[in-house]
Amino acid sequence: MQGxxxxxxxxxxxxxxxxxxxxxxxxxxxxxxxxxxxxxxxAGWLEHADAPDSFTFEWSPLAITPEMSIIEGITRYTAGTVYSNLWVIRFAPNGQAREFIEWWMDQGKPSGSS
Structure with missing residues (x-):
């Protein structure tokens, strides 16, 4: 996570x-x-890069094994938007991610709201 x-x-x-x-x-x-x-x-990451110092991220692990981690997080942008995040990360034996799946939900637009 630090990396x-x-x-x-x-x-x-x-x-x-x-x-x-x-x-x-x-x-x-x-x-x-x-x-x-x-x-x-x-290339995709850089195309969608966030500006330096434009966010904070708090996270906690829901599950961690050598093969996979599930991370719950909150991203707060200085512009005011707050996102709930869920990440599923699958690892290769060397510790690099071989698959990364993210779900992100805008807390200002909960499901079912118009």
């Missing part, structure tokens, strides 16, 4: 790439097409 948070805050391509296997998949939503491969993940 992910550092990469998120810096938007440094090398830090981002170091998190993922060469053939990893990153789903920015669980039902969409993923960013594929390390280069594709870095």
């Amino acid at each position: 992910y948070l550092e990469a998120w805050a810096s938007s440094d391509a090398d830090q981002i790439g170091a998190l993922f296997t060469e053939d990893a998949e990153y789903f920015t939503d669980p039902f969409g097409e993923p960013w594929r491969g390390r280069a594709g993940i870095v």
Whole structure:
């Protein structure tokens, strides 16, 4: 998580790439097409990068094994939007992510609201 948070805050391509296997998949939503491969993940990440110091992130693990982690988080943007996050991360034996799936929900727009 520390490496992910550092990469998120810096938007440094090398830090981002170091998190993922060469053939990893990153789903920015669980039902969409993923960013594929390390280069594709870095490109997608940088295309959607957050500005430095524009957010805070609090997290707690729901489950951690050598093969997978499930993380619950809260992202607070300085502009005021707050998101609830759920991440499922599957790891290769070397500790890099081989699959990353995220769910994010805008707390200002709860399900069922118009």
